[in-house]
Amino acid sequence: MADYVIKTNQLSKIYSKNKVVNSVNMHVERGKIYGLLGKNGAGKTTTMCMLLNLTYPSSGEIFLFGKNPKKHSDEIYSKIGSIIETPGFYENLTAYENLKIISKIRGDFDPYTINSVLKMVNLDQHGSKQFKDFSLGMKQRLGIAAAIMHSPELLILDEPINGLDPFGIKEIRDLLKRLSREFGITILISSHILSEIENIADVIGFMDDGVLIEEISKEDLHDRLNKFVEFEVSDIDLALNIFKVLELKENEDFTVSGSTIYLYTHLSLRDKFNALFVNAGIDVGKVNLCEENLEEFFTRFVSNN
Structure with missing residues (x-):
C-alpha cells in the first residue's frame, strides 16, 4: 500500500464565485519528487497555499503524513519546509547571518546546522558576500537552505526555477535531486517550465483551469x-x-x-x-x-x- 505524504480528496477553492481549484485528488508518495505542471493561473499556487494552511479550502479534505492538519497542526507543519513566492532576506546580511536570524526566531539556532545546509546548497564558499550581491540562483538556493534548515520530511516549492538562467536551473535541479535521493525528502514542486519538470519529477500531475487532470509516473509518461x-x-x-x-x-x-x-x-x-x-x-x-x-x-x- 502506497505511503502518501500528501493526499487530497475533492479539494476546491472558490474566489468570488470563481472556482480556481476544482475537486483536486492529489497523491504524493513518500520519497518521490512530484511535479505539479500547468500554465500560469492553472491553480498550482492556490493548491499549495491550501496544503500549507495559508488559505482555507472552500471544500474537500487534506491529509498530510496520513493525518488531518486541522487536528495535528503543530506536529504536521513542523515537518514541512516551503517556498511560496520569492524568499525574503535582509539585503545587507550574508547567507549565514540571514539563516542565523531565522533559526533564532524558530528557537533552534545551531551554527553547525547552518553551516551544514549552506554547504548542502553550495553557498558555503560565499561567507562574506551580502545577499544583495547574490545571483538569482544563489538567492533561490538560500531560500531552499532556509526551508530545509529544520530537517523537514516534505518540501513544497512554488516555481523555484522561475526566472533563472540555464546554469541556475541546473543548480536547483541537481540540489533537489540530491535532497530527494540522499536525504529522502519528499518534494512537491510546481512549474510551468515543462522540460524541467520532465527532468526532475518521478510523478507529474497535469493541472489546467483548476482541475488536476491526471497523475502520471515518468515511466508511464514515456510510454504514452x-x-x-x-x-x-x-x-x-x-x-x-x-x-x-x-x-x-x-x-x-x-x-x-x-x-x-x-x-x-x-x-x-x-x-x-x-x-x-x-x-x-x-x-x-x-x-x-x-x-x-x-x-x-x-x-x-x-x-x-
Whole structure:
C-alpha cells in the first residue's frame, strides 16, 4: 500500500464565485519528487497555499503524513519546509547571518546546522558576500537552505526555477535531486517550465483551469508519448505517391512539411518504406525515429480533456 505524504480528496477553492481549484485528488508518495505542471493561473499556487494552511479550502479534505492538519497542526507543519513566492532576506546580511536570524526566531539556532545546509546548497564558499550581491540562483538556493534548515520530511516549492538562467536551473535541479535521493525528502514542486519538470519529477500531475487532470509516473509518461518517423526526401511528390499506393492517408497516418514526411503509424515498417524510396530513385537524407516532448504531450493532453 502506497505511503502518501500528501493526499487530497475533492479539494476546491472558490474566489468570488470563481472556482480556481476544482475537486483536486492529489497523491504524493513518500520519497518521490512530484511535479505539479500547468500554465500560469492553472491553480498550482492556490493548491499549495491550501496544503500549507495559508488559505482555507472552500471544500474537500487534506491529509498530510496520513493525518488531518486541522487536528495535528503543530506536529504536521513542523515537518514541512516551503517556498511560496520569492524568499525574503535582509539585503545587507550574508547567507549565514540571514539563516542565523531565522533559526533564532524558530528557537533552534545551531551554527553547525547552518553551516551544514549552506554547504548542502553550495553557498558555503560565499561567507562574506551580502545577499544583495547574490545571483538569482544563489538567492533561490538560500531560500531552499532556509526551508530545509529544520530537517523537514516534505518540501513544497512554488516555481523555484522561475526566472533563472540555464546554469541556475541546473543548480536547483541537481540540489533537489540530491535532497530527494540522499536525504529522502519528499518534494512537491510546481512549474510551468515543462522540460524541467520532465527532468526532475518521478510523478507529474497535469493541472489546467483548476482541475488536476491526471497523475502520471515518468515511466508511464514515456510510454504514452507519441512516436513518429521523420523522412527527409529529395522528391516529396514521388514519395507521397508511394504512400498513396500503400493506402496511407495524409493527416491520419502521416503529415508533410516541406521535404519532410512525418509518419505516425506503421513505425515498425520504416526500414521497408526507406527501401521503397531508395528503389524508386528518391534520395533519403534523414530517417529518424522521434518522440514528442513533454510540451507537445501537455498541449495535446490538455486539449483532449
